[in-house]
Amino acid sequence: MSVKVFNSKEVQELLKAAANLGNDNGNARTKQITHRLLSDLFKAIDDLDMTPDEIWAGVTYFNKLGQDGEAALLAAGLGLEKYLDIRMDAADREADIHGGTPRTIEGPLYVAGAPVLKGVSRIDIDSDEDAGPLVIRGIVTGPDDKPVVNAVVECWHANSKGFYSHFDPTGAQSDFNLRGGVKTDADGKYEFRTLMPVGYGCPPHGATQQLLNALARHGNRPAHVHFFVTSENKRKLTTQINIEGDPLIWDDFAYATREELVPHVVEKTGGIGLGLKADAYKEIVFNIELTELVEGEDNQIVPRPRVSVTA
Template sequence: MSVKIFDKPEVQDFLTKVAGLDKPDGNPRVKQIVHRLLSDIYKAIDDLDITPDEYWTGIAWLNEIGAAGQAGLISPGLGIDHFLDERLDAIDEALGIKNETPRTIEGPLYVAGAPIAHGFARLDDGTDTNGHTLIMHGTVYGDDGKPLPDATVEVWHCDTRGFYSHFDPTGKQAPFNMRRTIVTDDKGCYKFQSIVPKGYGVPPGSPTEQALSALGRHGQRPAHIHLFISGDGHRKLTTQINIAGDPLVNDDFAYATRDGLVPEIVEHTDEVSIKANSLSGPFAEIKFDIHLTALVDGVDNQINELRKRAAA
């Protein structure tokens, strides 16, 4: 037997009280959001006949997610980060802004304060002996289509085991390994040497994996490289590229893959190319140009300064 009580006046009055809408104090925006979210939850309980056991199972899972520090991991896994990007794209379209370089999700593993280099940086420290040398380079362009000197390109990625420095459970990596901030040269160019990263998955047995398994989904990501790009008079761009050829490029549990963010990877074995890059052996090359967009009425209308990010 299905019983529905959501639309009863006393339930609607109760929601108003719970959200504090009947009180003058508090934050009006918080009240508005809480009232809507609680209304959706109450209605879902009613419509889906969610039992107390199912509800408290969910509460236990939320506790586990919090204890594991994985809220920032399950968020992209549930497509919320991607949905936020889609909304930003729609807002830009309404404003007549074209993003030649697409935005995509940040992920939870950025660390502020990476060492600064000018024009060129070596990201890895050479300790990952399973790594295949990578040279990645490109030009940052301003909204006028011209190269943008002194732009900043923040870059970070994982090692061949799928671990990021500062979050490596083995403690093997030194601080800021495979993390740098590169200031573009007078031609707007950036370049770095590192290793080709590997794809990775959510921690086995974690509450994130449990949720994805219950949805019949995997928790794997293709190999990728994260980027923040900023320049005077321009909006900060949050994006990442996937490594072409990875079997999960179009099956990313975090839904970060977007057209225009899968540049080709070119292998070089010839001596001329090797010597031109001051290397001792074969390497992979990725060329990725970046186009920034202008501020909107003098303001970056998409930057999120309030997000809590790790700092060394």
């Protein structure tokens, strides 16, 4: 049924009616976005000659996506979250903002409410015989290279099974296992004592992997650690580091890898003295540079639904 009806008066009037453009009530921005997205969809149906069964398969898919709670996961897997980062990078260049630790995607698995300690935090609440000890430490500075005192560094990552606390389908992890926050000390230093994470894959029977299978794509991520870094007088940083040596570093289904965010992993001893589970441990030094506010405002705050739990 190779017909073209998008430009017809009937379809154009339908689009205006669906977005209620002829009514002054409602939210003007919502109407604008709805009209544009519907227009793009209708035109794509024309251009690609989509059939009714394909359209209803798509509707059914979005129902499953919602039931599985995977919309944010799919946003990462289809590059939408990476695209937002590309736009923010471009906006920084346009505003002549340079330097700073590179941003990268937040992902869908942050949980607010983790305890925030001063200087050092041990976050491996649960034992994990398959994960060795890891120390992540560094200094938070501003663009002037001076330490940022009382910056809050939050981190979260998966266990050796590739599961995050609060999202672990096995129910095996304690609240806030492998999650925590640290306020930097007078020298801008922070430190997390934790366990080495592994990468994870999308739920194999979930909606995200269903679409990736149709695209002949995998749904796996390399081992990584997420960070939020906030300060009263600097812009918020959302970033993550990949664990050096992971074979998927440059094949991340969520497109989060950046060359500057693959720090070296160093073999160390003396872990027992630090309270770690073994004397031999791995260390990552990840120094963080924040950027200045823009006209007194933090334009990096992204309001989005996030899980919140009281510690």
